[in-house]
Structure formats: structure tokens, C-alpha cells
Amino acid sequence: MKLAVYGKGGIGKSTTSCNISVALSKRNKRVLQIGCDPKHDSTFTLTGFLIPTIIDTLQSKDYHYEDIWPEDVIYTGYAGVDCVEAGGPPAGAGCGGYVVGETVKLLKELNAFDEYDIILFDVLGDVVCGGFAAPLNYADYCIIVTDNGFDALFAANRISASVREKARTHSLRLAGLIGNRTAQRDLIDKYIDNIPIPVLEVLPLIEEIRVSRVKGKTLFEISEVDNSLSYICDYYLNIADQIITSPEGVVPKEAADRELFSLLSDFYLTKVKDTSSAINPEEEMSLVVI
Structure with missing residues (x-):
């Protein structure tokens, strides 16, 4: 199963993705998380450092795919989650979608896709070009991370439009929304009343979720030391359990911007x-x- 996680920039996609990946691993699934952002920091809380990117490795080998081995680009992080960072072109140059395509091409050359139960693409936010939607070409499900704010839901609506468009030619469904660090959910509820989309989970406004990113650790790893935080992990385990059941999902019909x-x-x-x-x-x- 392949998942693509989207949402407004800064909404907490990478923190959410890493914790979902660990939760899936805790459910005995082999997981590969692919960071699809030129900042290449998606997997930071899993590995504890910025791992070398696919694009950097390809450049160092003059794009000779046959000279690259899995251990050159795949790094194992916390709870046995394997990690890849696609990387990207310099700021203002090139297309991130091309890099995602090259990443998938290389991983297929290495037969890596066949070794995992779950492959999760963590996609950069606030971009609406075709390259931004490239991971949807490979995904079975899209998951949108949002909060109870207008900007995040506006971005979610644009992402829903991308899912609908890709679903015309791909076997793609929107699994649902995840509300991240959300004290209330009235705007989320108002949105889904008009644009029916499942809600996988709504995480309360818990400061430890934000702090975990600063610490460079997932909530699961932190809770091993501070057991009082283990209840937060249950939210991610609930999301993992829903994913494992292969939800029906939806092809959303987004609202017009106005x-x-x-x-x-x-x-x-x-x-x-x-x-x-x-x-x-x-x-x-x-x-x-x-």
C-alpha cells in the first residue's frame, strides 16, 4: 500500500508522517517513508540526522543507476522504519516532481518497493504545480493533514481537487483528514458537512507534539522515557489501524474557491x-x- 501525505506548509505533515510510520511498524508492517521536499528533513525525527538525498547520490554517480546500492540511499530509523529523502533542485530551479519520479525509478531499479507493506510519501506543502501532485501518481491513498483554521482547510480543498483529477486515471482515493494540534474542530466539521470527507483522527492541542520535532524524536521514542505521553501515541495507532484495513476512501468533489x-x-x-x-x-x- 502506498500513501501520500499532504497539507498546508507548516501544518505538521512530517511530524505526523513519522509517527504514523512508527505506528504502522508497531503493527508489524514493514514501512518505507519517502521525504518529498527539497529541505530533505521529513525523516529527521526517525533517524536523528539529515540523511543523504536520492538526487545527491544520483549526481555523485553521474546518474548511473547500476552503481547505486540500497544502502546508499535507504537508512533505517527508529522502530525499524526505513527512510529515503528524495531531495530536490536548488531553490528557484528545476521541478520537485521530476525528483520524485527519479526517486521512484531508482527504488524500482533496486526492487525496494517490493519489500515493504507500506510506502509513505511525505509531500511538501503550499505548492500547486503538476510536480507537487507527482506522488499521487504512485499512491493508493492520499491523507490530508489540516487544523481548524481557514488557510489549512483552503489548502486541503485544493489538494482534494488534485486527488479528484488524478483519480480519473489512477486507482487513487482520499483516505481522509487528520486534524493536527486542534483545540476545536468546528470549521473542520463545517467543511466536511459540505465536502464529505472521512476524518481519520483529530489530535488535541498538545504542546509535546510540536516539541517532539525540536527534539528530533517521534512521540513513541519520547514516551519510552516519559510514559505519561504514551496516550498521544494512541492517536497515531488509531490512524494506523484504519489504514491497515484498506479504507474505502472517497473521490472528493472540492468546493470552488469563492x-x-x-x-x-x-x-x-x-x-x-x-x-x-x-x-x-x-x-x-x-x-x-x-
């Missing part, structure tokens, strides 16, 4: 109005001025 803007902004303004109804007129006027 329709979505109106839907979410009207809902938010109504909520603010209801909340401010308890404020006296002078306070309400001061809020308007601000």
Missing part, C-alpha cells in the same frame, strides 16, 4: 457575532474599531 471562502468566513463571522453578543455595546464598538 464558495469555500464564503462558507468558512460566513460561519466564522456568525460564530464571532454569537460570542460577542454577551459584550456590552461600548466593548463591541471598540472591537469593531480595532
